[in-house]
Amino acid sequence: MNSYKHLIVLLSLIFSTNGIAQSELEIKLFELPDVVFNKIDTPEGYEAAYELKIKQPMDHGNPDAGYFYQRVWLSHKGYNNPTTIITNGYSRGSNNINEIVELLDANQLNVEHRYFGESMPDSLDYQYLNFEQVAQDYHHIRQLFDAIYNGKWVASGISKGGTTTIFYKYFFPDDVDVSIPYVAPLNYEFEEQRIYDFLNKKGTSECRANILAYQKRLLQQREDILPLLEWFVKGKGLKFSYLSLGEAYEYAVLEYPFSFWQYGQDCNKVPNATASLEEHVDYLLEIVGLDFFADDSMEAYASHYYQSAHQMGYYGYETEDFKGLLKYLPYEPHPHAAFTPNKMEVKFDATLTNKVAKWIAKNGNRMIHINGDLDTWSATAAPETKGVDAIWYFLKDKHHSSARIKNMTEDEKGLLYKKLNQWLGTNLK
16 A cells, blocks of 8 residues: 555656645744645746735734734746845735746745735724834744745845835844845934925926916816816725815825926926916826825725824925915915825834934845836935945836836946846856
8 A cells, every 4th residue: 555655656756847846835834823825826947826914923022912914926937046025115915926936046035015905903002003023024024934945035125115124124134134224214203304305306497387377276276177187086985084085186296396306307398378277177186196195095095094194204385386276275384105004193203214214224135126217216326335245226217107116227237237246146147
């Protein structure tokens, strides 16, 4: 009987190698404590993929505070390949392979942020939504998968996910071999003054003047525009109770320069005074949109806004150029973009972010900071410093979506490959 079993195993190895590999991985996953997994479609070039639910304490310092399950998408390449932890800043509703993972031929653990998507506790007690707890989430995942993967480790994230990469590096500097934050703000205060400095200097004086003139026309023609937007809102099924439609409209107008530069828009396409009312409205909806300020968005990003108001810092809107033009929003204090859950009062504490910024400047080794020089968020990127083994990129004419390795020049890629080869033992060319 034993010989027969051995024959079956041998035949399985010959005719179903992939099946055996996946089965072996499933056994390893099954042995991880408090991890539930479900097989999903395998990305091209990978051996297997799974949706995981990993049990996490609400408070890593006090297990009695309760727990939640964090969603993680695992794409398996090989046990000895590098493994990349993708530190998302929001929900992660599906599996996708990031460019750094493809570049490194790596396994990927794509982690949904706590308090987003399906990684929600039963009770949203916001005292446990802080960067200390978030970093502990990633550290726990890193420890779990150390039992499976033998290669080098990398952490990477984009935008707020990149900020999360930075904080993870700060709290657990030895967890991974390389950290790669993309377009990641590292704000110092609740209302970041560096954002204002950026917007007041970016582009030509003519472009900035056209942007301001466009904003003023939108506010001056508010009474004609709002009825048009009411039809748009009805057609889209948008609801406005957190903000009124009038407030949302004025926020969208004030938001416009931030969004314009964040995604590298064309100064030549800003509507001029001869453009029709419909052209003015269509362009605003294209660049900013109203759904960003609607109830569904407020709910989806409530945790983000709490973090921004509590620890992360964010941005406001200068109003000095719009005296007499605002009807729904105050001039002072400046309207702010952190729309806290249920408009709750949140006390901002800049201690951690400033401490992290100073630490990164002195101890942020083996980091690659990728930013675009057009991106508004480049204003609050971790500033380049000497004396650490790290690289900073502020890619010319690139923005929040295009500041990527694939869009670098050959010289820029060459430096990045050289550092990754040095730190990870890869052979990138």
